Amino acid sequence: xxxxxxxxxxxxxxxxxxxxxxxxxxxxxxxxxxxxxxxxxxxxxxxxxxxxxxxxxxxxxxxxxxxxxxxxxxxxxxxxxxxxxxxxxxxxxxxxxxxxxxxxxxxxxxxxxxxxxxxxxxxxxxxxxxxxxxxxxxxxxxxxxxxxxxxxxxxxxxxxxxxxxxxxxxxxxxxxxxxxxxxxxxxxxxxxxxxxxxxxxxxxxxxxxxxxxxxxxxxxxxxxxxxxxxxxxxxxxxxxxxxxxxxxxxxxxxxxxxxxxxxxxxxxxxxxxxxxxxxxxxxxxxxxxxxxxxxxxxxxxxxxxxxxxxxxxxxxxxxxxxxxxxxxxxxxxxxxxxxxxxxxxxxxxxxxxxxxxxxxxxxxxxxxxxxxxx
Amino acid sequence: xxxxxxxxxxxxxxxxxxxxxxxxxxxxxxxxxxxxxxxxxxxxxxxxxxxxxxxxxxxxxxxxxxxxxxxxxxxxxxxxxxxxxxxxxxxxxxxxxxxxxxxxxxxxxxxxxxxxxxxxxxxxxxxxxxxxxxxxxxxxxxxxxxxxxxxxxxxxxxxxxxxxxxxxxxxxxxxxxxxxxxxxxxxxxxxxxxxxxxxxxxxxxxxxxxxxxxxxxxxxxxxxxxxxxxxxxxxxxxxxxxxxxxxxxxxxxxxxxxxxxxxxxxxxxxxxxxxxxxxxxxxxxxxxxxxxxxxxxxxxxxxxxxxxxxxxxxxxxxxxxxxxxxxxxxxxxxxxxxxxxxxxxxxxxxxxxxxxxxxxxxxxxxxxxxxxxxxxxxxxxxxxxxxxxxxxxxx
Numbered sequence: 053x054x055x056x057x058x059x060x061x062x063x064x065x066x067x068x069x070x071x072x073x074x075x076x077x078x079x080x081x082x083x084x085x086x087x088x089x090x091x092x093x094x095x096x097x098x099x100x101x102x103x104x105x106x107x108x109x110x111x112x113x114x115x116x117x118x119x120x121x122x123x124x125x126x127x128x129x130x131x132x133x134x135x136x137x138x139x140x141x142x143x144x145x146x147x148x149x150x151x152x153x154x155x156x157x158x159x160x161x162x163x164x165x166x167x168x169x170x171x172x173x174x175x176x177x178x179x180x181x182x183x184x185x186x187x188x189x190x191x192x193x194x195x196x197x198x199x200x201x202x203x204x205x206x207x208x209x210x211x212x213x214x215x216x217x218x219x220x221x222x223x224x225x226x227x228x229x230x231x232x233x234x235x236x237x238x239x240x241x242x243x244x245x246x247x248x249x250x251x252x253x254x255x256x257x258x259x260x261x262x263x264x265x266x267x268x269x270x271x272x273x274x275x276x277x278x279x280x281x282x283x284x285x286x287x288x289x290x291x292x293x294x295x296x297x298x299x300x301x302x303x304x305x306x307x308x309x310x311x312x313x314x315x316x317x318x319x320x321x322x323x324x325x326x327x328x329x330x331x332x333x334x335x336x337x338x339x340x341x342x343x344x345x346x347x348x349x350x351x352x353x354x355x356x357x358x359x360x361x362x363x364x365x366x367x368x369x370x371x372x373x374x375x376x377x378x379x380x381x382x383x384x385x386x387x388x389x390x391x392x393x394x395x396x397x398x399x400x401x402x403x404x405x406x407x408x409x410x411x412x413x414x415x416x417x418x419x420x421x422x423x424x425x426x
Numbered sequence: 427x428x429x430x431x432x433x434x435x436x437x438x439x440x441x442x443x444x445x446x447x448x449x450x451x452x453x454x455x456x457x458x459x460x461x462x463x464x465x466x467x468x469x470x471x472x473x474x475x476x477x478x479x480x481x482x483x484x485x486x487x488x489x490x491x492x493x494x495x496x497x498x499x500x501x502x503x504x505x506x507x508x509x510x511x512x513x514x515x516x517x518x519x520x521x522x523x524x525x526x527x528x529x530x531x532x533x534x535x536x537x538x539x540x541x542x543x544x545x546x547x548x549x550x551x552x553x554x555x556x557x558x559x560x561x562x563x564x565x566x567x568x569x570x571x572x573x574x575x576x577x578x579x580x581x582x583x584x585x586x587x588x589x590x591x592x593x594x595x596x597x598x599x600x601x602x603x604x605x606x607x608x609x610x611x612x613x614x615x616x617x618x619x620x621x622x623x624x625x626x627x628x629x630x631x632x633x634x635x636x637x638x639x640x641x642x643x644x645x646x647x648x649x650x651x652x653x654x655x656x657x658x659x660x661x662x663x664x665x666x667x668x669x670x671x672x673x674x675x676x677x678x679x680x681x682x683x684x685x686x687x688x689x690x691x692x693x694x695x696x697x698x699x700x701x702x703x704x705x706x707x708x709x710x711x712x713x714x715x716x717x718x719x720x721x722x723x724x725x726x727x728x729x730x731x732x733x734x735x736x737x738x739x740x741x742x743x744x745x746x747x748x749x750x751x752x753x754x755x756x757x758x759x760x761x762x763x764x765x766x767x768x769x770x771x772x773x774x775x776x777x778x779x780x781x782x783x784x785x786x787x788x789x790x791x792x793x794x795x796x797x798x799x800x801x802x803x804x805x806x807x808x809x810x811x812x813x814x815x816x817x818x819x820x821x
Contacts, residue, residue: 086711087727125501126706313730316710325708332703334695335462335726335740336712337687342721350711351463351726352696363711 054134057186058170058251059098059106060161061091062154063117064178069299072399072421078110080178081117082297083382083400085310086350086363089120090178090297092328093319095127100324101186103174104134107164109157110141126327139164153268158258165255173254176203177245180210181295181306183319189248189288196225198286199253200277203246205289210242210296217243217270219287227285230278232271243270244290253283293318304397304417307363307380311346333366341372357387365400378414382422396420429509431544433566433623435479436534437470439554440487440527445675448797448815449775454486456554457493458679459758459776461686461695462726462739464704465496466673468503469559470552471512472702475503477562481510481544484554485533487526490516502705515540529644535633541626549629551622551646557682558670559693559700560621565664569623575659576628576651578602579621581666591617592647594663602661605651616663619670622646628659669693676813680773680793683739683756687722707742707759717748733763741776750780755787764804771810772796784808 063080073082080091091108098106106129110117124136139161141151151157154177158165165173172193174186184203193201204219211218218239220229231237249257257273266272277283293315295306309315320326333352338344342355349359352367357374365383370376373390380397387393388406395412399422404410408426412418420426439456449458456467467484474482482505486493493514500512515537517526527533534541534551541549548569550562560579569577580594588609594616595604606612632650636642642649655661669692671682685692695702709728714720718731725731728743733750743760746752750763753770757763761774764782772787772794780786780796781804787794791810796802800816808814 311713313713316713320710326710327706327708330706332701334702335724338720338723338725338735339689340722344714344720345718346714346716348711348713349725354696 054104055102055187055190056170057101057103057172057174057190057248058168059103059186060109060164060173060175061094061106062109062157062175062177063091063111063114067179067298070297070303071300072419073300073303073397074113076422077113077116078178079297080108081113081120082303083365084181084297084303084307086348086365088326088328089117090181091117091120092326093181093183094176094178095129096324096326097183098174098186099127099129099327101184103186104129104131105137105168105170106135107137107139107161107168109139109151109161111151111157112141114140120329122329126329128327137164153271155258155261155269155273156267158254158269159262162255162258165251165258168251170251172248173251174248175246175254179297180244180246181297181319182244182290183292183321183324184246184290186248188291192225192288193248193286196286197284198226199249199283200274200285201248201288202227202274202285203244203248203290204241204287205244205294206240207242207294210244210294211237212298213237215298217245219243221287225286227278227287230270230274232275241287241289242294244294245270248288300397300417300419301415304380308361308378310363311348311361331366342370378417380417399423402426429544431481431510431546433479433548433550433562434481434483434541434544434546435470435474435550435552435562436483436485436537436541437467437552437554438485438530438533439467439493440485440533441555442488446679447676447795447813448800449676449679449773449795450489451815451817452489452492452798454489454493454554455674456484457496458673459741460557460673460679461683462724462741464702466557467493467496467554468702468704469557470554471497471500471503471505472700473558473560473562474552475505475703476700477560477564479550479562480505480507481546482512483515483537483540484512485515485527485537487517487533490514496705498705502703504703510544513540529642529649530646531633531636531642531650532644534629535637535644538630538633541630546626549624549626551620551624553620555674556619556670556672557693558619558666559668559697559702560666560670562621562623565621565666566623568664569625569662572600572662573660574623574662575625576654576661577623577664578651578661579619579666580616580663581619581670582615583617585612585615588612588615588617592651594618596663600663600665602655602663605655607647616665618647619666620647622651623664628654676773676793676795680756680771684737684754686724686739687737709742715748718746733765772808775800778802781806 063078123130129136218231218237219241336353339356343358347362349364350366356372357370360377367384371389374387382400386403392409395417403425499506505512593606673679712729715732719734732748733746735752737754741759745762747765749766751768756773758776766783770787775798778796779801786808788810795813797815
């Protein structure tokens, strides 16, 4: 069965607090949980909600994302009738090339919105890690007689002083107010940068907003709708757990959370696999002398040393005498003999030479940029 | 109308593999899991893909459901092509008749029409029960250079094992002058690997003649090759020196899995230049808990390890609970080894459950085998060499 919803993923701007992790890639391409990128979770939510037409708005640094998505085959999005549409930035009178915000991006890709045939559209940004049943969100949207439904969470872990969007929602589930980047948020509901709306209505909203000179979807468009009460905005609470990747610290904590079985069960469902790009790696080889505890380990690793409270991506090597504790090591990292690492995030293809010691402070892990040899 | 191909591969995947006991009750041998992530058929299919052979007919007959689903469109091996790809070829009804594949040669004979669509110059015959990495393009070049009717891949086996193989005796030029099936007193130790390249018009002619012979077993090794030799065709041997293992028995399947744990490894599956591809199951990375201990083992996606794993190969989604021990064993997808159970020198098939405090296998003696979906009840002991399936146990 196909749902009457088209999906649209905004792969996001750079988030400065993610430092080197997003210097070379968009947030959607951020490697997470040993073998995935953020976008895999957005795509999985949509696919498992029977959304089979998905547009992906690319911004700067989109090469790694293009490489990851390929033809969309791993997600079964390579069909003729349905599938994935990559929407790269380009310059024209309608397209500004560089998007200042989601609204700019929607305006520049209005052609995709017009061409789609589905009655509804679900739009999401990509710095939240979550799983949402869009079919339930749609049922709620219709029940409520809403014009626009915003996804939110009460989870405290994603609240930030001075950043984010917070919603006041009344007993009927209608959104009354939205706070933008408040120094201390007053409302308990964090907007998850994901909404559902009738497609024709969104086109109309974008057209009007652009003529009013707006760039920002929430700060300008939604705030104005709430003030003028032009449309009914409803809230839908995300039923599962939510993580946010807005800084190195939150990225590190979110990944480490998945060392707990309860958290893994919140996102990974045997019947609803999270698909990702394949590398055709062999299983991980634990040699004699390997000593691994409380760690999440992807395929293709060769482990001869000690690994504790760590997440190893595909193809990582830990040589004899090396110790990796409380670390995230991305794809193809090589930890040579007698290296000692703690509280580090090694980006892809980092080699740490023999006898090196590197310890980050526990609350503020060290980030080693992609491809470096230390 | 498909385009002409220089070489088409035909993969014989229809045999029951009865020497694998309860493992093949519901599964065709080529679909049996191997090395944690693979199925046996991934090896010949990946070899084809890596050798640039892009038409592969897979002849199925015994319990084909799992195998067919596994092959699917052929995309894992890049064999989902507009101009070729992988084709599953079961026996089918024809005007007047329709019959099971009665032998390896008959299986190819029944698919003459399939092969002719591609009007090939050569046909490569493969089987679905060997673990090896081989460049078939190099073998084909050898065949063309020797202007042979048939090229047979051979490898040297220990003399004492010659009586298990078809042995090829060659002259100094590498031409095969004699073929001995499982000889008691071998003259050479060049064993056939069951990989043949035929010049297609020659094979076609032979298959038709063989089919007319009521006394023939319609088998490549027993009939086609000996007759061609008798008739003075040019048969040449292609020497292969790499790793090659027949996994047609419980013992050899276990051995081949254990080979992956050796240092240096006799068959390197990390090798980026000759990838072995497999169908993806979409599971998260595996997790080793604070109570888990793993050494000298292969572990793959979706596994949860709370117990101790030594010298073993674990497939996707295997659970080893706290206090359980897995030693020198092969655990196939989604099997569960419960608290306090001990599994030693055993093969545990897909979705089998070894309940708490069981003891499966022994330190010495034959390999123990627990079949697909079989539950070994809490506290039970299964001795060395025993096979247990859902239907009961046998030795």
